[in-house]
Amino acid sequence: MSNTKNSPSDPIRNKIKESPLIVLDLETYKPDGLIENFDMASLLEKGLVARREPFNEMLEKVNWDHYTDKHVAVHCSTSAILPPWPYLQVASALQPVARSAGFGTREDYHMELWKSNINKWDNQQFEGERVILKANKNIPHEIYLTAGYRLRKVVQTLMYGMPANTVPVFKRKISK
Incomplete structure (x- = not known):
């Protein structure tokens, strides 16, 4: 034994x-990496209306360097009903600097990336x-x-x- x-x-x-x-x-x-919020409301008239010329003027004033190599969650904190073009313009501005961009809050996008x-x-x-x-x-x-x-x-x-x-x-x- x-x-x-x-x-x-x-x-x-x-x-x-x-x-x-x-x-x-x-x-x-x-x-991995930091996820920043980008609120579309800051580019809208009274936080609600997207008119092409004022929107483009506000878009040019954004310091895009702040988003360098970061994941960016794009959302609108107001009840604005937006067409697709403002989101497309923000995506176009983020693409050269940001690591990635997605729709929703920071928490939403974090979950999407995971x-x-x-x-x-x-x-x-x-x-x-x-x-x-x-x-x-x-x-x-x-x-x-x-x-x-x-x-x-x-x-x-x-x-x-x-x-x-x-x-x-x-x-x-x-x-x-």
Whole structure:
């Protein structure tokens, strides 16, 4: 009968690291870089009306250098109903300086960028694998939803939690 206890001279083994599980921390896909807000209301007459000439004059006065290498969330904080052309002009002005531009508030655009990073995954790296989406209170539910939707197509098993304590989400049936 063999002795299964480790002796004091045996190295400590990390059985979780030795397992075939992939622990995926979705926080690593969080967008990098600062996200700035750009409020269209500042270019509108009384914050509500977009007339081409006054709009263009206001557009020329904007210090676009402030947005250099930043993600920019473009929105309008008033109840103005705008046609597409003012947004197109702002996008055109931001393109040479900003890292990216998107529609909505800073929070909206942050979420859009985060989901975009997940949607850029090469799913082959997870093909047939056992994946745990690491529990993290700082990750919004919609990020888990996006990741789970993408992974369901390719993984053998999808779990949520921590390696020692997971909640099963999906397990592919093995055909015989």
